[in-house]
Structures are given as structure tokens and as C-alpha cells.
Amino acid sequence: MPYRAEYIWIDGQKPTSKLRSKTKIVLDGEDPPIWGFDGSSTEQAPGSDSDCVLNPVFVKPDPIRGGNDVLVMCEVLDTDLTPHESNTRAACAAAAEKYADHDPWFGLEQEYTFFKDGRPHGWPIGGFPAPQGGYYCGVGADEIWGRDVVEAHTEHCMNAGLDISGTNAEVMIGQWEFQIGPVGPVELGDQVWMARWLLYRTAEDFDISAHLMPKPVQGDWNGAGAHTNFSTNGTRDNYDAVITACEALRRAHDDHITHYGAGIEERLTGLHETAPWTEFSYGVSDRGASVRIPWQVHREGKGYIEDRRPNANVDPYVVTRLITETVCSALES
Ligand code: ADP
Ligand code: MN
Ligand code: MN
Ligand code: MN
Numbered sequence: 615m616p617y618r619a620e621y622i623w624i625d626g627q628k629p630t631s632k633l634r635s636k637t638k639i640v641l642d643g644e645d646p647p648i649w650g651f652d653g654s655s656t657e658q659a660p661g662s663d664s665d666c667v668l669n670p671v672f673v674k675p676d677p678i679r680g681g682n683d684v685l686v687m688c689e690v691l692d693t694d695l696t697p698h699e700s701n702t703r704a705a706c707a708a709a710a711e712k713y714a715d716h717d718p719w720f721g722l723e724q725e726y727t728f729f730k731d732g733r734p735h736g737w738p739i740g741g742f743p744a745p746q747g748g749y750y751c752g753v754g755a756d757e758i759w760g761r762d763v764v765e766a767h768t769e770h771c772m773n774a775g776l777d778i779s780g781t782n783a784e785v786m787i788g789q790w791e792f793q794i795g796p797v798g799p800v801e802l803g804d805q806v807w808m809a810r811w812l813l814y815r816t817a818e819d820f821d822i823s824a825h826l827m828p829k830p831v832q833g834d835w836n837g838a839g840a841h842t843n844f845s846t847n848g849t850r851d852n853y854d855a856v857i858t859a860c861e862a863l864r865r866a867h868d869d870h871i872t873h874y875g876a877g878i879e880e881r882l883t884g885l886h887e888t889a890p891w892t893e894f895s896y897g898v899s900d901r902g903a904s905v906r907i908p909w910q911v912h913r914e915g916k917g918y919i920e921d922r923r924p925n926a927n928v929d930p931y932v933v934t935r936l937i938t939e940t941v942c943s944a945l946e947s
Pocket of ligand 1: 796918
């Protein structure tokens, strides 16, 4: 029997790329081959020279179609088979290889917001819900909107074989989170992008859309982030490496901030469990710091740290590349 392969890729929209996908019927016994698309429709090529190449890099069972059907995460190449300028995975893979001796692990907390009828899901027409306070990890029809989508998405991620490690309702009504990891830098990117595609696709069947905008509602409402938890064999062994990692992130703060997602200054205001984007700080158990050292890590003298700065709309390949390069190079010097 031929099977369906859903080819998923990241487009060239600026400042924030979005996901695209299309279906290929593949013959029985064959693997999903290299394929192509019209780059002039995705801001990846001019119409006069429009061909771009889809190179399969991460294949998983398709939990929605079932059977032998698969999801195929792709990287985009030019027709000479070198990485397209929108391809951030290639540089991530190079950093992962360069610093493989450090065995870096990443766990990313993907926050997102459901929208229905043009407003955050659960919000009354033309007004505001009760102020924040009861929604985080809440239960009950007065606090929770969209749990049916969350449960379906979680099952899909598990059935696809992704390393989803948890979910929770967030501080703002209609906002949720899932976590992927811990896995290596490239795998984290592949899995987060595939989990995002599954989120949009799952919500589609409920007539709801999911968004990664960092500050969906202005004012006294939490933004949406992508806290990135990180460790190396060094930090998993001793506290000196934990501090070296934090200090390296301090020195590279400006570079990281400019790559941590469009609109970061709207979200990192210093309010709503964030540190201001203009200053770097770290601390034990401190959810108002740029980087948090979890209390167990402080007590045991080893483990991982949480970079709280990345926006929900960040490119996970870019975050894991930057942290790997910044921290592992400092651990070597
Ligand atoms: P928070 O308390 O900030 O909400 P979460 O439970 O949402 O934390 O997320 C913690 C993340 O940290 C998970 O994705 C988990 O996989 C990841 N994690 C746990 N241990 C490590 C480790 N040693 N290295 C990297 N990531 C880790
Ligand atoms: Mn979390
Ligand atoms: Mn959260
Ligand atoms: Mn967190």
C-alpha cells in the first residue's frame, strides 16, 4: 500500500517564520525522498527562480492519519543542495557536532495562546475576564478553556513518539504550555517544530487557532515565553560549571536577546515573572531573573539552569545553537 507523508517545513517570513506542509503519496517500501516546493509563495525565492528543496531530516508516525502514514520534518535547501538562507537547523547541527563532547541536553517549555472568533479563547466579547490569579494550573469551566484540544494534542505528540514531558494551563486565561525534552540541541528543534505543527493541526479540528505571539494582550496579562532548560555533562556534575554557564550567558546577553524572538521587549518588561530585557541577572529559585537556578540544583550542587528569556515565537534551533556555543565554549576556556 502506498502511504501519505506530510512534509513540514519552516518558511521565510520575517521577522517570524511560520510552518507550511503538504502531502506526498510515497510508494510502498520506499522512504520519503527529497522533494521541492514553490519558494516564491513562502518568501524563500523569487518567482523567476522559485524552486526550493525539501530534505527530510526527522520522520515520525503520523498520529492523526494513523496507519503507515508519517510526518516528515524537513530542512530547506537551495537547488545546489546547500542550506537555504532561512535554514537555521544546519548551523545548529554544526554547533551540536562541535560541542558533542559536552553532551548538551535541552528541555523547552512552549507557551501558547488559543484564539477563537478573533479573541483569546474564553474571553468575553468586548471585555475582560476576571483578573489573573486562578487560571494557572486551574480546574473548572470558569477557569479552563481549550482543555479538549490540549488533551488531543498531548496524545498526538505521545503517539508520534515525541519526548513531550508535560502540559499545564498558564497564568493568562486561554494560555497553555507543553514541554519537550530533555533531548539534544538538534532533536529539540526538530521535536518542538513538529509539536507546534501538531498543535495547529489538532486545534484546526476544534475550529480554534493556536498562536505563539509573545504578548497577546497588552496590559496586566502574562506574555508567552519558551523557557529553555539546559545542562551539559559539566553542569550535571558540579556547581562550578553551573556558575560558569550563567556568567557566560551574562557576557553574551545582548546577542542572545536579539535572537530570542520578535517583540521580546514587549514581553520582558520586568513584570509578570520576567526580568527586563535590558539587564541580565541570575538567581536561585528566582522567577524574576533572566536565568533561574532551580532550588534542587543549588542544593545538590549540580544539574540544569533555566533561561527564561526566549519568547514563545523563538526558533528553537537558534536558541539551542546559541546556548550550546556560548556555554560550551566558556566551559572549555
Ligand atoms: P517550570 O517549573 O519552569 O514550569 P517545567 O516543569 O515546565 O518547569 O519544565 C522543566 C523542563 O526542564 C522540562 O522540559 C524538562 O525536560 C527539563 N529538564 C529537566 N532536567 C533537565 C536537564 N538535566 N537538562 C535539561 N533540561 C532538563
Ligand atoms: Mn513550565
Ligand atoms: Mn510557563
Ligand atoms: Mn519555566
